Amino acid sequence: MSTVLELDGVAIRFGGVQAVGGVTCSVEASDFIGLIGPNGAGKTTLIRMIAGLLRPDRGRIFLGGVDVTADPTAARVRRGLALTHQIVRPFREMTVLDNVVLGAGRAYTSSPLRALLHINRRRENERAMEMLASVGLAGTERKLAGALPLGQLKRLELARALAVDPKIVLLDEPLAGLNHTEASKQAETILEVHRRGITVVLVEHNLEEVMRICRRLIVLNNGIVIGDGEPREVMGDPAVHDAYVGGGMVNHADA
Amino acid sequence: MYYIDLAVTGISFGCMYAMMSVGLTLVYGLLRILHVAHAAVFALGAYVTVLAANATGSIALGFAAALIVTPLFGMAIYRLLYEPLLSYRPDVPMIASVGLLVLMQDAFRIVFGEQGVTFHRNAFSFTTFDVAGVTIGAVQIALVVAAAVIFLGLHLFTTRTRIGVGWRATVSKPKIAASFGIDPIKVRYLNFAIGSALAAVAGGLVALLNNLVDPGIGFVVSYKALAIIVLGGLGSVRGTLVASLVLGLVESYGTIFIGAWLDRDAIAFLALIILLMVRPQGFTGARTA
Amino acid sequence: MSAYTISIVSIIGINVILAVSLNMISGFCGQISLGHGAFFGAGAYAAALVMVKTASVPLALLAALAAGSVLGIIVGFASLRVRSDFLAVTTIGVNFLFVGFVRKQSWLGGEMGISGIPSTGLGASGNMMLILLLACVIIAFSLYLSRSWMGFAFRAVGEDEQAATTLGIGTGAYKLAAFGIGTALAGLAGALYTFFTQFITVDAFDFIFSVMLMAMVVIGGIGSTWGVVAAAIGLTLLPEAIRFVNDYRLLVFGGMLVLVIRLAPGGLAALVHSLLARVRQA
Numbered sequence: 001m002s003t004v005l006e007l008d009g010v011a012i013r014f015g016g017v018q019a020v021g022g023v024t025c026s027v028e029a030s031d032f033i034g035l036i037g038p039n040g041a042g043k044t045t046l047i048r049m050i051a052g053l054l055r056p057d058r059g060r061i062f063l064g065g066v067d068v069t070a071d072p073t074a075a076r077v078r079r080g081l082a083l084t085h086q087i088v089r090p091f092r093e094m095t096v097l098d099n100v101v102l103g104a105g106r107a108y109t110s111s112p113l114r115a116l117l118h119i120n121r122r123r124e125n126e127r128a129m130e131m132l133a134s135v136g137l138a139g140t141e142r143k144l145a146g147a148l149p150l151g152q153l154k155r156l157e158l159a160r161a162l163a164v165d166p167k168i169v170l171l172d173e174p175l176a177g178l179n180h181t182e183a184s185k186q187a188e189t190i191l192e193v194h195r196r197g198i199t200v201v202l203v204e205h206n207l208e209e210v211m212r213i214c215r216r217l218i219v220l221n222n223g224i225v226i227g228d229g230e231p232r233e234v235m236g237d238p239a240v241h242d243a244y245v246g247g248g249m250v251n252h253a254d255a
Numbered sequence: 256m257y258y259i260d261l262a263v264t265g266i267s268f269g270c271m272y273a274m275m276s277v278g279l280t281l282v283y284g285l286l287r288i289l290h291v292a293h294a295a296v297f298a299l300g301a302y303v304t305v306l307a308a309n310a311t312g313s314i315a316l317g318f319a320a321a322l323i324v325t326p327l328f329g330m331a332i333y334r335l336l337y338e339p340l341l342s343y344r345p346d347v348p349m350i351a352s353v354g355l356l357v358l359m360q361d362a363f364r365i366v367f368g369e370q371g372v373t374f375h376r377n378a379f380s381f382t383t384f385d386v387a388g389v390t391i392g393a394v395q396i397a398l399v400v401a402a403a404v405i406f407l408g409l410h411l412f413t414t415r416t417r418i419g420v421g422w423r424a425t426v427s428k429p430k431i432a433a434s435f436g437i438d439p440i441k442v443r444y445l446n447f448a449i450g451s452a453l454a455a456v457a458g459g460l461v462a463l464l465n466n467l468v469d470p471g472i473g474f475v476v477s478y479k480a481l482a483i484i485v486l487g488g489l490g491s492v493r494g495t496l497v498a499s500l501v502l503g504l505v506e507s508y509g510t511i512f513i514g515a516w517l518d519r520d521a522i523a524f525l526a527l528i529i530l531l532m533v534r535p536q537g538f539t540g541a542r543t544a
Numbered sequence: 545m546s547a548y549t550i551s552i553v554s555i556i557g558i559n560v561i562l563a564v565s566l567n568m569i570s571g572f573c574g575q576i577s578l579g580h581g582a583f584f585g586a587g588a589y590a591a592a593l594v595m596v597k598t599a600s601v602p603l604a605l606l607a608a609l610a611a612g613s614v615l616g617i618i619v620g621f622a623s624l625r626v627r628s629d630f631l632a633v634t635t636i637g638v639n640f641l642f643v644g645f646v647r648k649q650s651w652l653g654g655e656m657g658i659s660g661i662p663s664t665g666l667g668a669s670g671n672m673m674l675i676l677l678l679a680c681v682i683i684a685f686s687l688y689l690s691r692s693w694m695g696f697a698f699r700a701v702g703e704d705e706q707a708a709t710t711l712g713i714g715t716g717a718y719k720l721a722a723f724g725i726g727t728a729l730a731g732l733a734g735a736l737y738t739f740f741t742q743f744i745t746v747d748a749f750d751f752i753f754s755v756m757l758m759a760m761v762v763i764g765g766i767g768s769t770w771g772v773v774a775a776a777i778g779l780t781l782l783p784e785a786i787r788f789v790n791d792y793r794l795l796v797f798g799g800m801l802v803l804v805i806r807l808a809p810g811g812l813a814a815l816v817h818s819l820l821a822r823v824r825q826a
Contacts (some may be wrong), residue, residue, distance in 0.1 A: 046622055046825075051710065051711075052709075053706065072709065072714070072716075073639055073709040074709045074712050074713055075708060075714075075716070076715040077709070077710060077711065077712035082710070083710045085707070085710075089706065089707040090707075091699070091700055091703050091704060091707065092703070093699070094699065094700075095579055095705075098696075100715075101696075101698060102581075102675040102697070102700055102711055103711045104711075105693055105696070105793055106711065106712040108693040109696070109711070109712060109713045110712060110714075111696045111714070111717065112714075112717050112718050112720075114693075115692060115693035115694035115696070115697050115718075116689070116692055116693075116694040116721075118692060118693050119688070119691055119693065119695075121694045137662055160711065161710070164711060164712055188737070289629050289632070289633065312667045332732060336802065336806065339806060340805070340806070344628065344808070345628065345629045346576045346628050346629055347631060347805060347809065348805075349576075349629050349635050349720035350632075350758060350762060350801065350805060351801065351805040351806065353578065353755055353758075353801070354759065354797075354798045354799070354800075354801030354805065355800040355802050356798070357752065357755055357794050357797065357798035357801070358794065358795055358797075358798025358801075358802060359798070360794065360797045360798075361792060361793070361795035361798060362795055365792060365795065366574065399551060413823070430768070440729070478637070478751075481633045481636065482633070482637065485630065487631065487636075516647060517644055517645055520640065520644060521640050521641045521643075521644025521645065523771055524636075524637035524638075524641050524644075525637075525639050525641060528622070528634060528637050528638070528641070531622065531625065531626055531634060532621075532622065532625060532631065536596070
């Protein structure tokens with residue numbers, strides 16, 4: 001089964017606005033998708049619905065062929081989903097290592113009873129160290145997450161998401177707030193994640209990096225899909241061009 | 256007739272709850288803090304009213320004194336307790352507030368005695384009017400009139416005066432208000448001052464009603480006030496007024512039905528808990544959690 | 545051992561169990577509960593009723609555990625729906641409701657309480673030993689819990705629920721677990737209290753008592769088992785040792801709560817921690 005994620009007519013309305021209006025698409029295991037569009041297009045809303053943080057008014061969401069529309073986030077994570085947040089949410093009172101170890105311990109935390117009966121963390125500690133090294137955070141393990149600067153927090157967010165051993169990761173603006181060098185490095189790391197066989201759906205405004213690393217672009221405008229396909233083709237589409245020119249999107253890394 | 260009596264009691268209590276609770280909802284609306292110690296402010300208002308009235312022989316002066324002292328106390332609580340704790344999660348100032356309340360209640364007991372204080376000369380508690388066969392106390396009337404005047408006054412203040420409008424703006428959109436030159440710090444002090452003054456009025460009137468102020472006066476009312484502000488929708492003055500009146504009436508009539516197995520004072524909490532389970536955003540749904 | 549000492553040690557043991565169990569809910573899992581007295585009371589009353597009917601100690605203990613946890617899980621469901629400070633208000637409400645309800649029920653003794661509860665047969669020192677034994681077991685359990693994956697998940701839930709769910713942690717289940725466990729233990733403490741006093745009135749389980757328990761947790765250092773144990777011992781002994789404190793108990797406790805939060809929010813545990821850190825550096 002190579003369809004990892006499927007959306008069928010997913011829509012949601014808030015405050016009188018149709019934030020997302022009936023999105024249908026299919027994501028294959030090998031995909032590396034850039035979800036782009038002007039500000040307010042509904043990208044984060046869509047991601048949050050896929051993750052289970054928001055319930056759609058209509059439509060269905062399938063993970064690995066299973067209908068997860070009614071499932072809470074934690075259940076979707078157990079099915080192989082991972083998410084990073086646009087505004088990072090590290091556990092500031094815990095060490096950098098512990099943040100990632102918690103993710104790595106997903107099997108133990110799946111039920112309170114299970115969690116109560118297990119105390120050993122050696123394997124998870126090791127995996128977490130590897131994960132931190134792979135995102136370039138080796139050496140920061142003992143620091144309190146609250147003490148890290150934004151660039152490192154973004155990488156921690158990624159490491160933590162990878163620690164749950166996902167099949168698909170939803171990355172919500174992982175490059176936002178990073179300077180040119182940091183953004184490039186982070187993009188490389190994400191590319192590496194994809195090479196390891198994990199499906200990536202990336203929401204980003206940083207078009208330079210998106211064009212470089214994504215294999216498929218989905219363009220959202222006013223809550224509907226207006227473009228889906230190979231990056232160059234999609235960017236060449238006049239409808240997409242109009243959406244951006246009208247929509248005030250930024251073309252480079254911006255806070 | 257009995258039912259009308261209950262209605263009178265219910266409405267006058269409701270008015271008292273409203274004046275007491277508005278301060279609480281105002282603080283929540285502005286700072287997102289549950290100002291449990293507001294009960295101590297209320298109690299202080301009651302004590303000052305009685306003591307000043309006794310010292311000067313005039314109940315009016317008693318109220319005046321309370322209206323001066325109590326807002327100062329309320330503002331001091333903000334400055335000394337809440338301001339330094341604003342960066343913590345909201346439970347922290349709340350627990351501190353609870354600690355302060357417990358401390359103050361005991362302080363009142365120690366300073367003013369377990370038995371409390373009473374007015375030396377108080378004609379009001381016992382003055383009643385007979386209106387179409389229903390007995391209505393003078394203090395009950397005072398409660399309703401005071402509440403009406405106050406709420407109307409608040410409404411006019413926040414819609415017709417510059418300071419009032421600025422205050423409302425700061426509560427709903429602090430950053431925008433600040434960019435118009437409205438000082439958010441001054442607004443905070445104003446917030447506490449007004450809320451505390453209202454509690455003082457409520458306290459003084461309760462003192463008149465019962466002809467007694469004892470150390471426990473703040474306690475039960477304060478927890479009811481918490482229930483009221485949630486029921487009314489946090490931060491909503493109108494909601495608080497509605498919820499207060501409803502609670503007053505429900506308590507009055509409710510004791511007929513459930514007085515057998517539940518204390519009158521617990522009714523407020525029962526209502527609160529049921530509501531929170533069914534509608535976590537309160538009656539009017541204003542300012543959800 | 546004098547009767548007085550046995551009595552004090554028994555109370556200390558009970559307060560330690562209460563504080564440690566509250567720490568599991570509010571410290572480890574971050575769910576502020578200002579109604580812990582109600583669960584203590586539920587356990588005490590359940591045990592009292594069982595003892596009066598059957599004088600069976602094991603049955604009374606079980607009934608107390610059950611009463612505490614059933615009430616606790618119901619409150620736990622509240623935590624799934626409302627934000628932290630509202631949860632605190634709900635727990636205050638639960639305390640008032642419990643007291644208000646019990647006061648009116650004649651089968652629960654109403655205002656007069658339940659008296660003449662049969663003794664456990666262990667005698668005063670026997671009861672004390674039982675209390676100390678259970679306190680030690682519960683402290684050990686709390687330390688274990690803190691180190692386990694459950695404690696780890698609790699901390700995540702307490703800090704940021706949304707982030708916790710994205711790591712596969714079912715926050716609702718964990719909150720219920722925290723309440724269930726913490727309140728069951730509070731109920732157990734209630735049974736021990738009933739065995740000790742053989743006479744209970746609902747005033748012992750009021751909101752003020754709940755505030756004192758929260759004071760022990762905050763002063764000890766929210767989240768730290770040892771800190772909370774130390775604070776429970778200290779705050780129970782303080783009124784006994786210092787007459788002034790006994791007369792002005794609430795003033796002192798309220799004052800301490802305010803001062804600790806204002807000046808040393810991490811409580812004793814944090815102070816000791818930073819002291820040790822400075823010693824290590826020196």
